[in-house]
Amino acid sequence: MTSANTGLIDRYGRRAVDLRVSLTDRCNLRCSYCMPPEGLPWLPKQEILTDDEVLRLITVAVTRLGVEEVRFTGGEPLLRPGIVGIVAGSAALTPRPKLSVTTNGIGLARLAVPLRDAGLDRVNVSLDTIDPERFAAIALRRRFDEVIDGLSAAAAAGLTPVKLNTVLLRGINDDEAPALLRFALAHGYELRFIEQMPLDAQHGWSREQMISAAEILASLEAEFDLSPDPAERAGAPAETWLVNGGPAKVGVIGSVTRPFCGDCDRTRLTADGQVRNCLFATGETDLRGLLRGGADDEEIAVRWREAMWGKLPGHGIDDPSFLQPDRPMSAIGG
Ligand code: SAM
Ligand code: SF4
Numbered sequence: 052m053t054s055a056n057t058g059l060i061d062r063y064g065r066r067a068v069d070l071r072v073s074l075t076d077r078c079n080l081r082c083s084y085c086m087p088p089e090g091l092p093w094l095p096k097q098e099i100l101t102d103d104e105v106l107r108l109i110t111v112a113v114t115r116l117g118v119e120e121v122r123f124t125g126g127e128p129l130l131r132p133g134i135v136g137i138v139a140g141s142a143a144l145t146p147r148p149k150l151s152v153t154t155n156g157i158g159l160a161r162l163a164v165p166l167r168d169a170g171l172d173r174v175n176v177s178l179d180t181i182d183p184e185r186f187a188a189i190a191l192r193r194r195f196d197e198v199i200d201g202l203s204a205a206a207a208a209g210l211t212p213v214k215l216n217t218v219l220l221r222g223i224n225d226d227e228a229p230a231l232l233r234f235a236l237a238h239g240y241e242l243r244f245i246e247q248m249p250l251d252a253q254h255g256w257s258r259e260q261m262i263s264a265a266e267i268l269a270s271l272e273a274e275f276d277l278s279p280d281p282a283e284r285a286g287a288p289a290e291t292w293l294v295n296g297g298p299a300k301v302g303v304i305g306s307v308t309r310p311f312c313g314d315c316d317r318t319r320l321t322a323d324g325q326v327r328n329c330l331f332a333t334g335e336t337d338l339r340g341l342l343r344g345g346a347d348d349e350e351i352a353v354r355w356r357e358a359m360w361g362k363l364p365g366h367g368i369d370d371p372s373f374l375q376p377d378r379p380m381s382a383i384g385g
Contacts, residue, residue, distance in 0.1 A: 058117035059318055059355065061328070061362040067318035068119040070112050070148075072105065073384025074131035075322050080155050081191040082179070084218055085381055087253050088191055094382070098323040102133035104342055106140040108320060108351070113144045115352040118318070120149040122175075124384040126322065129158035135169045142170025151175065153216070153385065157194055159201025163208040174205045175214040180224045181234045189223060206239065214241045219262040228267055229274040236299050243289045243302035249368065250330065252379035264290075264305030271301065312365040318355070319384055326355055328362035330383060333376050 059067040076094050078086060100108070112118035121141055128134060129152070141150055151173040152166065159174065166174075178198060180186050186195040205213050215235055219225045228244065235242035244267045249256035271277060277292040280300055288311050289302030303309075312329075319327040324339025336358035341351055367373045376383070 059359040061359050063364050065315055067316055067359055068117055069317045070118045070121045071317060071319045071384050072109065072121060072123050073125050073320065073322045074123050074128040074134060075126040076382040077130055078125065078127040078381055079130060079157055079192065083189055084220060084247050084251050091252055091381065094323050100322065100324045100339060102137055104324065105137055107342065108338060109141050110144060111348050111351050113148050115348060116355055118148060122151045122153060124153040126381050127155055128152055129154050129162055135165045138166055138171050139169035156198035156201035160197065160204040163204040163210060167208045167210055171210060173212065174210045175216050176202055176205065177216045179217050180227055181230055185224055202240065212241045214243060217242060217244050218247050219244060219267060220247065221260050221262055225262050228270040232271060232275060232301055236294065241300060243304055245304045246307045248306050249375045250380035254375060261307060263308045264303045267303055307368055310365060318359055321383060326358045327383060328359050329366060331366040331376055333374055
């Protein structure tokens with residue numbers, strides 16, 4: 052292998068240009084579909100990459116492996132004290148990657164401007180309900196107002212388009228799709244629904260309980276006119292529809308019932324320095340050991356390419372032999 056920027060390709064011809072970086076496995080909410088009420092055994096501090104180590108791996112990904120976009124996630128990425136510096140360091144790279152954060156919104160009111168000034172382009176904020184009581188029931192914390200304030204701050208700071216991620220849960224908030232869309236339209240946010248996936252630490256997912264993309268669309272169509280979005284999907288997991296003729300849009304990420312694995316362009320780095328070639332991968336590749344063992348950038352790049360080459364064609368949720376990965380979503384980076 053040369054040091055050229057040869058890209059992260061796999062044997063099915065997909066090229067990973069979108070890097071998800073988990074900055075922490077910790078979280079200040081306890082969304083029922085993600086974490087148990089008592090939280091999880093957090094990763095030991097010495098196993099978490101330092102800010103410099105995170106930046107070094109992002110640099111390898113961007114300058115040697117063709118990564119074009121970096122999204123910071125977690126756990127809750129805004130809990131990472133060094134996030135502004137990590138964003139600034141990433142924005143200083145050539146070529147400059149697109150930079151975004153997926154967050155529950157808590158802390159965004161304070162961080163939106165510093166993050167924008169550091170070079171952040173956009174945010175995705177998770178919001179499953181616009182009812183504060185339901186929020187407390189789903190996330191087990193009374194912090195709804197902070198999320199709403201965070202959303203306003205992100206929009207005011209120009210971190211746009213501000214996208215909302217919503218997971219609907221049967222019998223809990225599955226009647227709320229139209230209200231959430233009304234809320235998003237009123238504020239100029241782009242709403243995307245995500246089908247619930249078998250990635251919760253409690254292993255409580257079942258296909259029967261999951262609200263499917265078809266159900267979400269039917270519930271929206273009772274109130275809105277949805278027409279196919281002529282814009283190309285281009286590797287994006289969300290299928291989008293124009294709302295009442297556009298230009299506003301709504302998206303549905305049908306990871307389970309309308310999988311997009313054939314177009315997947317992601318590679319993932321966990322907070323403890325493991326590369327995962329898929330959310331549902333059962334194996335991972337240790338870059339932290341390599342990094343701390345004194346490997347140079349090209350050795351790291353070679354290992355990363357090997358990790359991606361072995362990516363499976365699909366997540367296999369429908370396969371009877373499907374095994375949920377050991378790491379829950381919060382420890383992989385959603
Ligand atoms: N804490 C941040 C947040 O909530 O946005 C970032 C991490 S969170 C794991 C990333 C996204 O994954 C959120 O939008 C969340 O709703 C989603 N998520 C978590 N568990 C999920 C599951 N089992 N199925 C589908 N989406 C899930
Ligand atoms: Fe925390 Fe995000 Fe998981 Fe909710 S979905 S518990 S905010 S990591």
